[in-house]
Amino acid sequence: DIEMTQSPSSLSASxxxxxxxxxxxxxxxxxxxxxxxxxxxxxxKRLVSAASTLESGVPSRFSxxxxxxxxxxxITSLQPEDFATYYCLQxxxxxxxxxxxxxxxxx
Amino acid sequence: xxxxxxxxxxxxxxSETLSLTCNVSGGSxxxxxxxxxxxxxxxxxxxxxxxNVHYSGNINYNPSLxxxxxxxxxxxxxxxxxxxxxxxxxxxxxxxxxxxxxxKPTEFDPWGRGTLVTVSS
Numbered sequence: 001d002i003e004m005t006q007s008p009s010s011l012s013a014s015x016x017x018x019x020x021x022x023x024x025x026x027x028x029x030x031x032x033x034x035x036x037x038x039x040x041x042x043x044x045k046r047l048v049s050a051a052s053t054l055e056s057g058v059p060s061r062f063s064x065x066x067x068x069x070x071x072x073x074x075i076t077s078l079q080p081e082d083f084a085t086y087y088c089l090q091x092x093x094x095x096x097x098x099x100x101x102x103x104x105x106x107x
Numbered sequence: 108x109x110x111x112x113x114x115x116x117x118x119x120x121x122s123e124t125l126s127l128t129c130n131v132s133g134g135s136x137x138x139x140x141x142x143x144x145x146x147x148x149x150x151x152x153x154x155x156x157x158x159n160v161h162y163s164g165n166i167n168y169n170p171s172l173x174x175x176x177x178x179x180x181x182x183x184x185x186x187x188x189x190x191x192x193x194x195x196x197x198x199x200x201x202x203x204x205x206x207x208x209x210x211k212p213t214e215f216d217p218w219g220r221g222t223l224v225t226v227s228s
Contacts, residue, residue: 001170034214036154043203043218044146044154050212087154089214095169096156 002026002090006099012107019075021102023088028068032092035064035073038101039084047086048073078104109134111204111219119198119226125191129204129219136185137162142207143187144215145178147200150223155200160187161209194226 003026013019023033031051036044046055048064051071061076075082083106088099115127129143136143145157158168160178168176177190191198201223205215 032212036214038154043205043221044215045218046214046216049214053212055214055216089154089156094167095171098154098156101153 001095002029002093002097004088004090004097004099006086006088006102008102009100010103010105012105013078014107015078015080017078017107019078019082019104021073021086021104023066023071023073023099025069025071025090025092029090029092031067032090033064033066033071034089034091035062036087036089037082037084038087044087075104080106109206109217111206111217113202113204113219113222115222115224117223117225119194119224120228121195121226122193125189125194125198125224125226127189127202127204127222127224128186129188131185131187131206136180136187137182139163140209142209143178143180144205144207145189146203146205146215146218148203148221149197149200157189157202159207196226198224199226200224 005024007022033051035048038044052064063074065072085101085103087101110132112130119125142159144159158178160166175192180187201221203221205218207215
């Protein structure tokens with residue numbers, strides 16, 4: 001199985017901050033990676049597909065980059081509604097695997 | 108607008124079979140442009156992909172569950188279902204059903220609200 005390692009596991013940030021979350025794959029996955037946001041008690045919400053394509057309706061302060069084994073989700077100017085847990089998901093090969101999550105908390 | 112809703116028992120005894128159904132509304136389960144999937148999340152933990160099914164019969168399961176898991180489509184009811192046999196406490200989780208567009212590099216959307224299944228005697 002491909003292991004997806006996110007860093008950091010958690011972070012504290014203030015409204016208006018720029019936040020970077022990294023996802024590293026244990027082997028190359030081209031750009032077959034997506035990012036999800038999950039708030040407590042809610043289902044995940046898709047943010048980014050194919051490493052860098054913003055899904056419909058997602059604010060432009062979110063962006064994704066990377067290919068191969070290293071990927072980044074960036075949130076520019078963090079908003080109050082962005083405090084949540086973020087997950088990456090590789091769909092390069094089965095079994096699809098998620099990162100362990102990164103919790104973004106209010107500083 | 109496509110909507111998904113999980114249903115099934117919230118409590119299952121150890122060694123028994125967990126059975127969940129996902130009702131699809133606003134779209135057809137027979138669509139060739141959709142993969143239907145299940146994802147679970149143990150309390151306080153991360154997400155785990157369980158498997159996907161396509162109307163064509165193409166199915167993929169997580170090998171960690173493969174010997175115990177079955178996902179199938181019921182076109183007459185516009186639903187798809189999950190069965191997980193020989194459950195243990197490790198299978199306690201919120202189970203989500205979801206959909207992914209076929210033929211596109213896009214992610215799971217929409218998702219059901221999730222249903223908590225507790226394995227306990």
